[in-house]
Amino acid sequence: xxxxxxxxxxxxxxxxxxxxxxxxxxxxxxxxxxxxxxxxxxxxxxxxxxxxxxxxxxxxxxxxxxxxxxxxxxxxxxxxxxxxxxxxxxxxxxxxxxxxxxxxxxxxxxxxxxxxxxxxxxxxxxxxxxxxxxxxxxxxxxxxxxxxxxxxxxxxxxxxxxxxxxxxxxxxxxxxxxxxxxxx
Amino acid sequence: xxxxxxxxxxxxxxxxxxxxxxxxxxxxxxxxxxxxxxxxxxxxxxxxxxxxxxxxxxxxxxxxxxxxxxxxxxxxxxxxxxxxxxxxxxxxxxxxxxxxxxxxxxxxxxxxxxxxxxxxxxxxxxxxxxxxxxxxxxxxxxxxxxxxxxxxxxxxxxxxxxxxxxxxxxxxxxxxxxxxxxxx
DNA sequence: CACGATACGGAGACACTCTCCGCTTAGCAA
DNA sequence: TTGCTAAGCGGAGAGTGTCTCCGTATCGTG
Numbered sequence: 098x099x100x101x102x103x104x105x106x107x108x109x110x111x112x113x114x115x116x117x118x119x120x121x122x123x124x125x126x127x128x129x130x131x132x133x134x135x136x137x138x139x140x141x142x143x144x145x146x147x148x149x150x151x152x153x154x155x156x157x158x159x160x161x162x163x164x165x166x167x168x169x170x171x172x173x174x175x176x177x178x179x180x181x182x183x184x185x186x187x188x189x190x191x192x193x194x195x196x197x198x199x200x201x202x203x204x205x206x207x208x209x210x211x212x213x214x215x216x217x218x219x220x221x222x223x224x225x226x227x228x229x230x231x232x233x234x235x236x237x238x239x240x241x242x243x244x245x246x247x248x249x250x251x252x253x254x255x256x257x258x259x260x261x262x263x264x265x266x267x268x269x270x271x272x273x274x275x276x277x278x279x280x281x
Numbered sequence: 282x283x284x285x286x287x288x289x290x291x292x293x294x295x296x297x298x299x300x301x302x303x304x305x306x307x308x309x310x311x312x313x314x315x316x317x318x319x320x321x322x323x324x325x326x327x328x329x330x331x332x333x334x335x336x337x338x339x340x341x342x343x344x345x346x347x348x349x350x351x352x353x354x355x356x357x358x359x360x361x362x363x364x365x366x367x368x369x370x371x372x373x374x375x376x377x378x379x380x381x382x383x384x385x386x387x388x389x390x391x392x393x394x395x396x397x398x399x400x401x402x403x404x405x406x407x408x409x410x411x412x413x414x415x416x417x418x419x420x421x422x423x424x425x426x427x428x429x430x431x432x433x434x435x436x437x438x439x440x441x442x443x444x445x446x447x448x449x450x451x452x453x454x455x456x457x458x459x460x461x462x463x464x465x
Numbered sequence: 466c467a468c469g470a471t472a473c474g475g476a477g478a479c480a481c482t483c484t485c486c487g488c489t490t491a492g493c494a495a
Numbered sequence: 496t497t498g499c500t501a502a503g504c505g506g507a508g509a510g511t512g513t514c515t516c517c518g519t520a521t522c523g524t525g
Binding site: 199202203206207240244248250251253255258259261268269274275276277280281 | 383386387389390391423424428431432434435436437438439442443445452453455456457458459460461464465
């Protein structure tokens with residue numbers, strides 16, 4: 098790729114990250130182009146669709162997911178604490194921009210979504226937590242990783258759309274956690 | 282209101298209900314106007330915003346909510362069955378059109394939403410179920426009606442956005458139910 | 466029947482998405 | 496350095512949707 102094209106591409110991604118955070122996933126792409134100082138054509142050549150752009154924006158996000166999972170798993174503690182710590186991290190990770198929870202949760206199971214692979218790092222990270230809890234026989238047999246992602250994604254989605262703060266989200270996550278932990 | 286205006290209004294609502302069901306909440310309002318055989322101006326005079334139109338469309342929905350709650354409460358049975366029956370009905374009620382779960386769940390707590398009052402019949406209906414379970418000491422003390430609505434709304438939202446069928450939704454609702462029922 | 470108030474409708478201003486194509490420029494080769 | 500060409504640029508414009516404005520038509524009353 099030519100050097101100027103590379104510069105433009107990087108600049109567009111940077112600006113898009115900012116605009117998505119400010120205005121949510123529905124922000125105008127023309128505005129992204131304008132702020133990045135390029136024509137609409139340039140934006141659409143680099144990123145044929147909104148999703149393709151989002152995919153690039155999420156590149157660094159993948160690392161944050163891995164890191165968050167590692168941090169949560171490093172702490173020793175009761176299964177309920179571990180699960181809640183991961184749920185909290187999960188909600189934070191998918192809520193980086195408005196519309197994120199819905200977007201990411203639905204993309205996780207949609208093979209036609211260009212960001213499916215990005216989203217699946219969340220599934221894998223959740224799986225690490227699940228395995229740990231399984232080893233301790235702390236999880237009910239019926240629940241699986243996908244269900245957990247859907248439930249926590251659902252909580253994140255209502256929190257996002259309803260503008261709930263952490264204090265309101267916490268009890269929801271507790272209910273979900275208690276519903277899947279093995280009875281004492 | 283003039284008779285012709287009344288006719289037009291009714292026709293618009295009827296057509297809108299159909300179009301929303303077919304194409305989801307984001308359907309083109311110009312298309313609604315066209316199908317109803319009126320000009321765009323007429324539609325926007327009767328319903329200044331998309332939400333105002335949705336409000337009218339949901340008029341009959343309110344009755345269905347009351348009815349569903351009554352039917353669920355009429356059946357005797359273990360608390361878990363009651364709760365799951367209501368959850369299932371709840372998901373069905375908010376999923377009448379695509380985008381419904383997110384719309385309704387976020388409107389429930391948004392005083393600026395024109396459909397807030399419509400949505401609150403769901404809260405009240407849920408409250409009836411909650412009271413019944415409280416009387417039997419079947420619910421944990423920490424959970425309240427609003428949280429239940431958020432959780433079930435969240436499940437409905439992911440089901441809606443991810444195209445999940447009833448079989449996939451059921452286990453999610455079970456986790457939520459088990460998380461809020463008093464331990465045996 | 467006549468006449469005002471009421472309501473209609475669709476043209477058009479504005480916003481967003483995405484494409485197309487003539488123009489510019491980077492980067493290489495001589 | 497210069498000239499060439501493929502790669503890349505940008506923005507006009509077509510398509511679609513929202514919502515408004517106002518000249519025109521219709522209702523329904525006296």
